[in-house]
Amino acid sequence: MTRVLQAGFRAALLDPALPPPEALGDGRGGPVGRRFDVYRNNVAASLTEAVLEGFPTVARLIGETNLRRIALPFVRAHPPRDPRMFRYGDAFPDFLAGFAPVAQMGYLPDAARLDLALRSSYHAADATPVAPDRLAALPQEALPLARLRFAPALRLLPSAWPLHDIWRKAHEAEAPAPRPQAQDVLISRPGYDPRPDPLSKPQGLMMRALLDGANVSEAHAASDGDEAPLTDLLGLLLARGAITDLEVPR
Amino acid sequence: MFDHSHPRLPAAPGVGYKARHYAQIMADPAPVRWLEIHAENYMGAGGRPLAQLRHLAERFPVSVHGVGLSIGGEGPLDPAHLDRLRQLCDWLQPASFSEHLAWSTHDSAFLNDLLPLPYTGETLARVCRHIDQLQEAVGRPMLLENPSSYLAFEESEMPETEFLREVARRTGCGLLLDVNNVFVSAVNLGLDPLAYVGDFPMAAVGEIHLGGHDEEEDEAGRPLLIDSHGREVADPVWALLEAVLALSGPRPLLIEWDNDVPDWPVLATQARRAEAALAPVQPS
Known part of the structure; x- marks a missing residue:
């Protein structure tokens, strides 16, 4: 009998339209009544x-009350698959994308992806960055051939929205209004607090290529851009302590 | 990384650790002498949670309290989660490791609550099998905590105290006696809390929990207590603690406050009250 008890329990916990499982009581010989609802x-x-x-950014963008309303059908349809609750919510961006009442806020799924990426960066492994002068010390002809290794806390989030501006505006009342331009977001973790930085589209393409193992020259070619964005990107990565090693072929 | 001759938890007040109290705990923890963490919050690969835990463990005995293994689950224990518990215990070498008599995962859905099970020969065998497996994985005896209950199963064949005594006897595990849970279950199911603690196998108790509960009513207007961990420990629970300590003698005593977490002084005041409750039973 107990072999099937938990299936019925689980189903009724996640679906308030279902009756409580059979053979439960109040301990005094009476019906279970409202007591099952405590677990629900x-x-x-x-x-x-x-x-x-x-999802603190989503909460700021739509308000806590609205997020609670959306979260309830979400948690019932997508309960966690893992007891590590800090990993919960992978399915939330796609759920938001298909949730009609917020359909006009097209950037909301990306804001949720940003929250997920910040959380996963927060819990990522520690790493020691290379000394900031390590790149500068390379012979000029060696830099294009260098391949970079990145801290485990680094995340790259491409977006068709001004995602960094939206994130900033959500958390800082004084921040300027989001600009009408697509931004990729680079998350690094100097110390213990993940930090998002905006990347231009060419920089986002370069970063993707570097993460996929391209050398500096190949990454540059992947972006189809000029020199400045690459120099800026490398400077940013160094400043944030995001590079843990570089390999230069002899 | 830590000394393998880990100290046992002292028979003194401890608190459930919250990151917001880190600075106060490192500066002036009195009267708190040990800390408990929820295992699942420290199963990332790095970052601040593990760094803080490393610092805390250098100064305090730490108890690792699992809330997600689903020992009472009908399905097999999650091998990946067992492995994470093993890794955490290997790394931290905690003074104590405990989990719950409850289930939380079914058919791969983790429900993030401690759900009840009937007390039958079949569930007893299953729980013992899971505890054997867990103790084997973490390489040490564990403590099993009594649940707070809101309902009863018609098929139960034995009282909870008998079930727990039998689990301890068969597996060699210790028990974690949550006094608030005893009170909550007793009120909700119409049981006598003093009879419950009188029948509890105190020799197996390695730790005591105290937490706050909320008061609601069922449809018949009878009190229905909710184990919320969101307020101070209620007076009748302190009174029940006195009865427990008279039977058990001094034990590590934890204040749990997980929701609407207060500022440190409020928590320290609860810990002081726990210290005062322990005083009459401490060896002179």
């Missing part, structure tokens, strides 16, 4: 709180 509420409330805590 605990599950819904704890998972909803996890969404609120885990």
